[in-house]
Amino acid sequence: MLGNGESFFVVLPDHDGGLAVARRLNSPGIRTVAHASGRPWLVGRWPDDQVTVARAGTARLAVIGTCATTELELTRCAGRLTGVTGLDTFAAALSGSFHLVAAVDGRLRVQGSASGLRLVHHAVIGGVRVAADRADVLAALLGAAVDDRQVAVRLLWPTPHPLLDTPMWHGVHGVPAGRYLLVHRDGRDVDLPQWWEPPEPVRSLAEGAPLVRDALADAVRARTAAGGSVSCDLSGGLDSTSLAFLAASVGSTPTGSGGAAGGGRLRLIANTWPGLDPADDDLVWARRAAARLPGVEHVVWRAEESPLVYEGLLDIDDPLDEPTIGMMDRARVLSHLPRLAAAGSRLHLTGIGGDHVAWCSEAYYHRLLRRAPLTAIGQLRGFRALFDWRLRPMLAALADGRPYRRWLADAARDLREPMQPPVAGTLGWNAAPRLFPWVTSYAAGLAADALREAAITARPISDDRGLHTDLEQIRTTARILRQWEQMSARIGLPMASPFLDDRVIAACLSVRPQERVTPWRYKPLLVEAMRGIVPDECLARTTKAQAALDAARGLRENRAPLIAMWQESRLAGMGLVDRDHLIGLTDRGDDPALRHAVLYSTIGCEVWLRGRPPGAAPERSLGDVASAAP
Numbered sequence: 001m002l003g004n005g006e007s008f009f010v011v012l013p014d015h016d017g018g019l020a021v022a023r024r025l026n027s028p029g030i031r032t033v034a035h036a037s038g039r040p041w042l043v044g045r046w047p048d049d050q051v052t053v054a055r056a057g058t059a060r061l062a063v064i065g066t067c068a069t070t071e072l073e074l075t076r077c078a079g080r081l082t083g084v085t086g087l088d089t090f091a092a093a094l095s096g097s098f099h100l101v102a103a104v105d106g107r108l109r110v111q112g113s114a115s116g117l118r119l120v121h122h123a124v125i126g127g128v129r130v131a132a133d134r135a136d137v138l139a140a141l142l143g144a145a146v147d148d149r150q151v152a153v154r155l156l157w158p159t160p161h162p163l164l165d166t167p168m169w170h171g172v173h174g175v176p177a178g179r180y181l182l183v184h185r186d187g188r189d190v191d192l193p194q195w196w197e198p199p200e201p202v203r204s205l206a207e208g209a210p211l212v213r214d215a216l217a218d219a220v221r222a223r224t225a226a227g228g229s230v231s232c233d234l235s236g237g238l239d240s241t242s243l244a245f246l247a248a249s250v251g252s253t254p255t256g257s258g259g260a261a262g263g264g265r266l267r268l269i270a271n272t273w274p275g276l277d278p279a280d281d282d283l284v285w286a287r288r289a290a291a292r293l294p295g296v297e298h299v300v301w302r303a304e305e306s307p308l309v310y311e312g313l314l315d316i317d318d319p320l321d322e323p324t325i326g327m328m329d330r331a332r333v334l335s336h337l338p339r340l341a342a343a344g345s346r347l348h349l350t351g352i353g354g355d356h357v358a359w360c361s362e363a364y365y366h367r368l369l370r371r372a373p374l375t376a377i378g379q380l381r382g383f384r385a386l387f388d389w390r391l392r393p394m395l396a397a398l399a400d401g402r403p404y405r406r407w408l409a410d411a412a413r414d415l416r417e418p419m420q421p422p423v424a425g426t427l428g429w430n431a432a433p434r435l436f437p438w439v440t441s442y443a444a445g446l447a448a449d450a451l452r453e454a455a456i457t458a459r460p461i462s463d464d465r466g467l468h469t470d471l472e473q474i475r476t477t478a479r480i481l482r483q484w485e486q487m488s489a490r491i492g493l494p495m496a497s498p499f500l501d502d503r504v505i506a507a508c509l510s511v512r513p514q515e516r517v518t519p520w521r522y523k524p525l526l527v528e529a530m531r532g533i534v535p536d537e538c539l540a541r542t543t544k545a546q547a548a549l550d551a552a553r554g555l556r557e558n559r560a561p562l563i564a565m566w567q568e569s570r571l572a573g574m575g576l577v578d579r580d581h582l583i584g585l586t587d588r589g590d591d592p593a594l595r596h597a598v599l600y601s602t603i604g605c606e607v608w609l610r611g612r613p614p615g616a617a618p619e620r621s622l623g624d625v626a627s628a629a630p
Contacts, residue, residue: 005029006319006490009044009051009064010132011101011110013187017128024141035060041103049226054078058105064133065098065118066496068222078102084109084182088195095218095503097496099133100180111180114196114502115353116475117482120175121167121321128187136321139169146612152446152576154323156415156433157601160408161472162458163450164479168322177475196502198467199510208511209528212358215507216529219498220246223347227264231345231493234270234298236285237544238523238530239354243498244270245534247349248293268296269345271336274303276553281543289538299340307331308554314561316607318487323608325600326480333484334491341493348488352481353499356474357508358526362426364466364513369398375514382519389423397427404429404460404468412451415444419596429465430472436598438581466513474505555589562586562603570609577602 010025012018014035022032022040033042033051036058042051046064054061054074061078063069077090084102091100091111099118102109110131112118121135123142132138150168153159165174175181178196183189203211224230224247232247233240247268270293272286283300290298311331318330326333340348362383369376384394402410407429415435425431433451435444462468478500488495498504508516508525516525522542530539555562563586566572572579582602585591 005045006486007044007046007050008132008134008137009042009046009099010130010137011042011108012040012130013108013128013183014039014041014103014106015128015187017126017187018130020126021128021130021141033060033062035103042101056081060101060103062101063094063096063098064101065096066222067094067096067098068218068225069094083107085193087111092196092502092506095215095501096222097501106185108183109180110175110183111195112175112177113478113500114178115478115500115505116177117478117485117497117500119177119479119482120181121172122175122181122183122190123172124188129183129190131181131183134321135167135169135172135174136319138172139167139321142169142171144169144171146609148574148576149446149450151323151571151574151605151609152439152443153450154605155435155439155443155571155576155601156447157436157598158431158433158476159601160411160430160433160451161461161468161475163454164476177478198462198471199506201467201510201512203510203512205511205515205524205528208507209525209531211507211510212504212525212529213533215501215503216242216498217246217250219501219504220349221250222501223349223496223498224250224266227266228346229267229269229344230347230349231269231271231340231343232349233351234272234286234289235351236272236282236287236289236541237351237354238526238539238541239351239358239499241285241289241351241538242354242526242530242534243349243351244268244289244293244296245530245538248296249533267344268293269299269340269343270296271299271301271340273301273306273332273336276303276306285538285541289534292535292538299343301336307335308557309551310554310558310562310603313558313603313607314565317611318483318490319611320483320486320608322479322483323601323604324480324483325597325604326483327604327607328600330484330487334488337488337491337493337495341491345493348493348495350481350495350497351499352497353474353477354523354526356470356477357499357505358516358523358529360508360513360516361466361469361473362517363428363469364464364517366398366427366465368514379514379519386519387423387426389426390421393421394423394427397424400424400428405455405458407432408451408455408458412448412455415448415451427465429460430469436602438578438585438602440576440578443576467509470509474500552595555594559586559589565603565606565610569606571602571606574609576605 022043025043035041056078059078084104100111112120122131123138153163165176179192182191234244274283365376460468461471485495527539566582571577
């Protein structure tokens with residue numbers, strides 16, 4: 001169970017059954033925080049600056065992660081509690097990325113983040129309900145087997161809501177983002193109350209920009225207030241550039257924050273990876289920004305040293321609790337972190353998430369067309385020209401009024417159909433999930449069953465397709481980033497992404513969508529929020545590097561290790577993919593299908609299974625697969 005010192009925590013009810021679970025977790029480095037009764041409440045492994053605990057009478061309150069609060073503020077809050085349900089407003093007002101855990105009057109509250117960056121899982125172990133931030137910890141305590149159906153679900157491209165909420169093991173359950181786990185006094189029964197709702201998007205750009213600026217500045221301050229050396233990305237794009245200028249400005253006057261003492265001066269190290277594509281202008285914009293950041297160290301790595309997409313897949317041994325397509329870029333995202341740590345950095349800030357909160361989905365225009373047709377038609381014409389949408393698929397997507405459950409049920413039927421035109425997903429609930437030809441009929445049957453089952457009861461995240469798509473994309477991105485953060489902490493330099501703090505998300509979502517996403521301006525909300533902090537010349541950028549050349553070269557140069565991975569495929573051993581088909585496709589590096597991300601979900605699942613302990617994924621014979629196929 002997490003034998004390399006990885007951080008985790010388990011939350012136990014105030015019952016004797018929790019004692020037995022705690023004893024099973026006992027090993028070097030394990031910490032325990034007790035209930036008022038003396039029984040274990042929090043058990044796990046965590047850095048000193050990542051947990052703040054408050055005690056008031058028999059009440060217990062803890063934040064686990066980065067949070068701009070103090071033990072005194074938490075203690076005052078704990079002293080006012082009459083139950084665990086009265087924490088919604090308090091939680092929503094805090095800056096940072098954290099779990100909130102409370103124990104009051106025999107009941108437990110275990111809460112992650114609205115973004116999905118901080119997840120909660122639970123299982124019944126030894127007769128009591130046990131919660132944890134990692135599903136694999138609960139699976140190890142249960143001795144649970146990997147669920148073939150959940151692996152098949154992760155082969156979908158993409159995997160639609162709410163299927164990602166189900167963990168990879170039998171007997172382990174997930175808590176959807178925006179809800180919390182409420183464990184009742186019997187220590188076993190649970191509810192999943194909603195604690196977070198997106199705000200109504202009623203603010204103008206002018207009204208919302210100051211709120212976004214303040215929330216993002218607070219998010220950066222929560223990470224930098226302790227001073228010391230902090231590194232950050234400076235790609236030249238608006239997202240990372242905004243964070244660099246905010247860190248430089250708020251870091252010059254640090255204040256106290258939860259989990260770390262304030263008062264030290266901040267040393268900021270900005271770093272840039274140039275792209276391989278000659279048309280990539282990131283470095284030009286990064287140097288322009290760095291020239292306006294006096295006192296900030298700017299490190300430019302050599303473009304030829306940049307790891308490629310698909311690089312190092314056979315060497316990945318990170319113990320993760322779910323597959324992630326982030327495996328494709330693991331080497332690119334993390335390769336520079338050891339050098340930054342050696343330079344003294346204690347934390348690395350990324351601009352990941354800016355694309356998903358500062359911009360928004362064009363699917364909002366599906367509803368806007370019905371409410372303000374003249375406004376919507378003009379904007380849609382601009383989007384069609386900008387993105388080269390074909391007219392007929394665009395009109396079909398705008399006319400599609402299927403409710404979400406019907407859309408999911410149809411997706412189960414159409415898994416083997418060709419990919420839809422991009423505009424269908426852009427203006428719809430999402431891109432319709434597909435399975436690629438190398439996925440076996442056994443896996444297809446499992447995935448279709450999961451979709452049909454979900455379609456019976458599933459509700460969209462929002463009835464507005466635009467807001468549904470926004471939140472789904474935020475949460476999907478957060479799940480990838482969650483894994484990268486675990487990987488980076490294991491390397492020795494934790495990552496943080498302030499754009500995905502709940503307060504930042506709420507501030508962005510409060511602005512009217514037709515002002516957040518327009519064909520006439522690039523990220524207007526972020527530009528207006530950063531005006532006066534980021535120089536106007538740096539806010540003028542309207543391009544974004546795509547790294548397509550890097551991906552194509554990565555596939556060519558990593559063909560041999562990819563084929564080696566398919567030759568000993570765990571997925572093939574489970575009967576979920578056709579090994580020979582994958583080998584043949586990868587060997588044809590110029591296959592037009594490979595210009596798209598068709599391999600990503602399959603590689604994500606394969607690498608995850610390779611990282612599991614031996615025997616964790618059962619082998620299936622061809623006879624087993626044939627008998628199980630629909």
